[in-house]
Amino acid sequence: MSGRIVARTLSAAALGALLAVTGTCAAVAASQAPPGQLEDVIALPNGFQPEGIAIGPGGTGYVGSLADGDVYVFDVRTGEEITTLEGPGTPSVGLKIDQHGRLFVSGGPSGTARVIDSATGDVIADYELTRGPAFINDVVLTRDGAWFTNSFAAELYFLPVAPSGALPDPSEIVKLPLTGDWVQGPDFNANGIAETPDHKALLVIQSSTATLFRVDPATGEATAVDLGDTALPNGDGLLVIGRTLYVVQNFSNTVAVVRLDAAGTSGTLVDHLTDPRFDVPTTVAAYGSTLFLPNARFSTPPTPDTEYRVVPIDR
Numbered sequence: 001m002s003g004r005i006v007a008r009t010l011s012a013a014a015l016g017a018l019l020a021v022t023g024t025c026a027a028v029a030a031s032q033a034p035p036g037q038l039e040d041v042i043a044l045p046n047g048f049q050p051e052g053i054a055i056g057p058g059g060t061g062y063v064g065s066l067a068d069g070d071v072y073v074f075d076v077r078t079g080e081e082i083t084t085l086e087g088p089g090t091p092s093v094g095l096k097i098d099q100h101g102r103l104f105v106s107g108g109p110s111g112t113a114r115v116i117d118s119a120t121g122d123v124i125a126d127y128e129l130t131r132g133p134a135f136i137n138d139v140v141l142t143r144d145g146a147w148f149t150n151s152f153a154a155e156l157y158f159l160p161v162a163p164s165g166a167l168p169d170p171s172e173i174v175k176l177p178l179t180g181d182w183v184q185g186p187d188f189n190a191n192g193i194a195e196t197p198d199h200k201a202l203l204v205i206q207s208s209t210a211t212l213f214r215v216d217p218a219t220g221e222a223t224a225v226d227l228g229d230t231a232l233p234n235g236d237g238l239l240v241i242g243r244t245l246y247v248v249q250n251f252s253n254t255v256a257v258v259r260l261d262a263a264g265t266s267g268t269l270v271d272h273l274t275d276p277r278f279d280v281p282t283t284v285a286a287y288g289s290t291l292f293l294p295n296a297r298f299s300t301p302p303t304p305d306t307e308y309r310v311v312p313i314d315r
Contacts, residue, residue: 060075109135
């Protein structure tokens with residue numbers, strides 16, 4: 001996730017500190033069919049304050065709001081609104097959609113995660129991940145369940161999901177401390193999260209150090225990914241497609257493209273994607289050969305009339 005959290009949740013001073021360093025989330029969902037002609041930009045409701053994005057296999061997009069937790073649902077091909085799912089009044093930060101049509105949503109400063117019906121917005125399950133310092137920022141779905149980052153604590157949270165899709169009891173939540181090379185700093189730390197290409201480990205970007213880590217999901221041991229001389233300042237949402245990692249660098253208004261080895265232990269920067277339409281993008285999702293990035297506009301004071309957009313670019 002990223003930076004702007006509702007004023008009722010954080011003081012102005014705390015908010016300013018967040019905006020100086022943040023980022024957040026990545027969302028991954030790709031279609032098997034090419035999207036064809038797309039809109040130049042996709043308009044979101046004024047005042048929406050977007051953060052995370054997810055795209056279902058049929059080309060339905062979902063963007064979460066930091067303001068009230070609403071989820072805006074739209075057709076990625078036409079940009080037209082399908083519906084808006086009402087939020088709980090607290091932020092919806094990172095989000096991913098599973099094969100059962102359920103959205104897994106990071107709850108930011110609430111310290112919670114929830115699972116909602118992507119068609120109705122009904123809350124299927126609501127989990128308290130921590131009572132400690134919290135900004136539950138991003139989420140990735142793996143074969144075994146859902147992993148969440150906490151930007152204010154050196155730990156990840158895992159919700160095991162059965163092969164049948166059955167959700168866990170709250171007693172089954174796993175808290176995994178980050179160890180190894182991980183050193184918790186001030187401000188935002190663990191932000192975007194993804195799986196390694198071989199699906200055996202996790203990738204986590206630490207915003208405060210511009211460092212990408214490979215995390216062993218069994219032990220929590222974090223090892224800095226060898227990127228040579230490449231740093232990733234303003235690292236936010238992550239997306240892995242094949243062996244290509246896309247790193248959204250929010251305030252840099254760019255997406256770093258990294259070619260990884262299968263295990264995610266090393267990589268090489270191969271490109272930077274940027275666009276004049278970017279205005280502090282935070283997260284990224286894919287549909288066909290197109291990447292979609294919501295502009296969070298953290299440099300612009302939010303008002304009920306502030307305009308927000310999703311920007312599609314070629315990958």
